[in-house]
Amino acid sequence: MARRGKKPKGRPVNGWVILDKPKGMGSTDAVAKIKWLYFAQKAGHAGTLDPLASGMLPIALGDATKTVPFVMDGRKVYRFSVRWGAETTTDDTEGPVTQTSEERPSRAAIEALLPDYTGEITQVPPAFSAIKIDGERAYDLAREGETVEIAARTVEVLRLEIVDQPDAETTVFEAECGKGTYVRAIARDLGRDLGCYGHVVELRRTSVGAFTEDDLVPLEALMEAAEEGRERLDAEAVEAGAKARVVDFAPLDDYVVAPETALAELYEVMLTDEQAARVLSGNPVILRGRDAPVFCEEAFATGHGRMIALGAIEEGAFKPKRVFGGRG
Known part of the structure; x- marks a missing residue:
């Protein structure tokens, strides 16, 4: 006698939640949080965002997970701040400093190099990245003290421009790029070419594929929506240890974008x-x-x-x- 398939746990909610991921939260943790809030049967994300980065993390629920590859292949826009004068092992603030310089680049010197970093360019991804080497994540190998050698790869940068230069130490850039581009590597390589070294101190993703900044939803807004839908417990139930649960998902579902929104092209x-x-x-x-x-x-x-x-x-x-x- 054939066994019946196990009924999936959760709601069959289908669509995208375009999370404005807060700094300090990992992408996997963010997906787990959204899946829990929505009590969704299935969830996944389109493109990892570092814990130190903030901004757009498109999270697919239910059938929308089938459209994830189309979003991951889409263009992405990042705004990032580079601190000049030091290079780190991670190309951001998480790792120790490996090289320093007293030199600071002028805006003109930086802008003169930007054409070299647009179009199809070759870059070596950071040692601390999610790239797999012999089945292991590069960042896992690097954290264990192993020497990580990642081959250079061709990526596409459609636009790279300076949007602010608040002081001599810092330059803020905006980059529009294709799949697999690391802006941390851009900061590292720019610093080397300028002879002053550099690393990313702030990173925010503002656009992925068909999704724009207008689609972003802060985690706080989702938490408030979940709270709206929780059942109200009387004092006796609370004292007995009962926990409020979401019984009306309508406030949360208002933030779900249709699966086909990801397929605008x-x-x-x-x-x-x-x-x-x-x-x-x-x-x-x-x-x-x-x-x-x-x-x-x-x-x-x-x-x-x-x-x-x-x-x-x-x-x-x-x-x-x-x-x-x-x-x-």
Whole structure:
């Protein structure tokens, strides 16, 4: 006799929470906190953000986890402050200083180098990074005292500009870059090229893929929303050790963004109810209409008022690859 699958624990909430991660919280801890607040069956994040960094950490709930790769491949915007005169083992404030200099760069000297750091550039990621070496995270090996050698890689920096220079010690930059770019490595390499050394003292991510600063939600706002939905316990229950629990998730759910919001750059196939039923069963559907594309490598389909599948358009037909809320 076949055993029934174990019923997943939690609510089947689907969508994105665009968390404004506070400084000092790790990405894994942030995901766990949001999953707990929403009592969600499944959660994941699109792009790790260092504990010392703040800002955008897109957290996917339920079916939105299937769209995580599209967000991770999107462009990111960082604002970061570089302190000149010292280089550290971690390229930020967490590690000990390894080299120092009395030199301080002028704004003109910095700006003259910025073209060398835009477009496709080659950089060696920081030793303290999440990159895997023989199955181990680089930062784990580095913390154990091992010498970490990471190969240089090509990354894309679309924009790098100075936004402030409050004093001779500090320059504030904004960078728009592609997947895998480390702004800590930019700070380190700029410092070396300028002959003064440098490391990141503040780092904030303001944009990831289709999500912008306007989408950011502070953790405090989510905590307050959860509190709104908690049941009220009388004094006798509290004295007995009972704990209030969330019984109305509406205030929290107001902060959930639809899964398809992450797919703004993909072609959308809008299906009739009949077509949606076929796609939800894993079947392809012929696209009709003069403007219907014949081929599209990546597309998503909507029907019944929501996103129902990710797939591709081949020979004028939408072919689902991942179905939301149906088989697959």
